[in-house]
Amino acid sequence: MTQIQRKILMMSLIIILIMGAFWTAISYINQKSIYEYNNILERYLLLNNVSSTSQDSLAKLSQYISTPSSSHQQSYENMKNQLIESKEKLNLLENQSNGIALTDYIFMLDSQIEAMDLTIMLYDLDKRQNASDAYDEALQTSKFIDETTLLLFKKELTNQKQFYESMIDVTNHLRSLGLWILGIVFVISIAFSYWFSKGITRSIYLLIQGVKEVAAGNFDHPIKVTSNDEISFLAKTFDKMRENIKELVAEIKEKAKLEKEIKEYQLLLKESELKRLHNQINPHFLFNTLNTLSKKAYLEDAFETSDLISTVANLLRYNLKSVDENVTLRDELDLVKEYLTILKARFSTRISYHFDIQDECLDIQVPAFFLQPIVENAFKYGVEPYEEGGMIFIRVFKREQEIHVSVEDKGAGMSDEVIAQVLTDKPKDSIESKSTGIGLRNVVQRLRLFTNQHDVMEIQPAGEKGTVISIKFPA
Structure with a gap:
């Protein structure tokens, strides 16, 4: 990766990090707001569900008392179980402002459930008047539950008002922060662009001046670029080339004086080649001579001498091979x-x-x-x-x-x-x-x-x- 690419990528990375941090903050606050909204909604829905379930359970109880049947009894039991489940979830709604009211609210639900169970028991014992009184008590408790539900709603609205106000403040702060970040990114971009363009243009200007000097035949003017990028490398390379051209011109002048010596060296090389050829001929001549002597010794019945000469000839022939x-x-x-x-x-x-x-x-x-x-x-x-x-x-x-x-x-x-x-x-x-x-x-x-x-x-x-x-x- 080049130095210029590193500078551009570094600038881009800084801007991306700033924008990424801003986006992360907004996402976090938005997610937190959604969570709070869902929590508030669930609290409202739970209170409303408790109130409606309380009334529905009384309706199912009245239906069972007026027309006793297994299906009506099962409907009443299901509704009562729903009321018990909703009551158990009410502990999640407790906070500093509604602790006492919520405790009374749970006690009233327990009282209604006990009154309804008592109504069923008295009705089964055929004590109609007592059963009616117990039902009226459950009905009265249900009305208290509705009133307490409205009271809890008001407390919830009061508590959430502060949350709404804080969210509005956070939104205003985010708007201001976004404007500040936009301004900072703009300033950084302008400053980096100015610094980057100035460094490149100055280096290019110095390089052009050096090229003009070389084109004019002046090889003594050095090219000095102090930037730490590819243009500096190019300037150093061109300056090295200027020095090499200067040395090459000097060498050409020296070589012009040595032409006569080179011709003499060429003559010496030719003589050396002739001597090397002569040295190659001598071993072959000796090998052929030994073969002749071997055959002559064989013809004269000197078999051992003939074999020995042949052995020496074979050894010499093998030695003529390249190593x-x-x-x-x-x-x-x-x-x-x-x-x-x-x-x-x-x-x-x-x-x-x-x-x-x-x-x-x-x-x-x-x-x-x-x-x-x-x-x-x-x-x-x-x-x-x-x-x-x-x-x-x-x-x-x-x-x-x-x-x-x-x-x-x-x-x-x-x-x-x-x-x-x-x-x-x-x-x-x-x-x-x-x-x-x-x-x-x-x-x-x-x-x-x-x-x-x-x-x-x-x-x-x-x-x-x-x-x-x-x-x-x-x-």
Whole structure:
């Protein structure tokens, strides 16, 4: 999000928060007013319901007395139960102004209910005169209830008058608050617009002046915009471009003086290419010469000499490959066999070797020249220093989802410090064992690049003396 967008969004957010707070206040007051109105209405309806239920219950009682039947009795009982339920709700109407009147009101309802029950009981005992007196008492109590209902209505109106007046005051205050908020939002909008437009126009003006100076060829006039927005970033970028153009002009002038030197460098490059081509021709010439000598020795019945020369030729031909090529594990093992054959011819019984290879592992792709330096290292430190010679073991096997290649010798072994230096990420020239231009350290780095894994080589002691170097490839 850009700085200009942040400023606009911040302004919009402030206005939204102010209007949201005002709307929340209005909604709260409106909701409170609705609640009070509903409460008042429920109180009026409850009083009216009590009064009407009191009269209806007397009517149902009169109907039952005049015409006794189970249906009339049931109607009377239902109406009396409604009167009892309404009476129980009257406690919710109690406040400081109507406490005494409401208590008397509830007592009168209890008296009416008792008088009506007494009327039914006397009527069932066939005491008609006493039943009539009890009914008249219930009727008189009902009239008192109607009068008390009107009195409670008046008290409710008196109490709610203050509420109505407070609501009118709140409405007037909200109107004034709305006008104030509208004015504040208007002032903030005008102030922000002025500040925002002034900052942008001044930055643009300074940027235009700088562009005019560059267009006129004056690269020494810096562009300084102090605002913290995208225009400031644009000005800094343009000023950087001005400095780059200035430096570029100076470089062009310098390059004009160096044209002769560049031509001389080009001639030197051509000579270097010719020398490199010559260096490539020499190994091929040597390889062809060795093949010729091998055939000549074969024709002269010097079979061992012929085989040895062929082995050297094959080794030289393999070395002509690029180090960046990928080969099969079979090719690498063939190279090692040729190398060990040459060593065997040189050192005779001082060196012996043994291969333990699973054929199913030979077709995987591996980096070229990874195995021969390891075997050479095993010979150099595990066989050559000892007068009695030594043995080199080369094993290839599959374990789970990995192909393992191990080279083991029975030499003096490697110290923990040397092992750490071989496997560390920092190169140590002192421990490099150079062979065909590649040492152990180089082999580790190439294997890590090839497998895209860090843990590709393990160096462990082999029994009481000797070393085992193991390499893992994904199957």
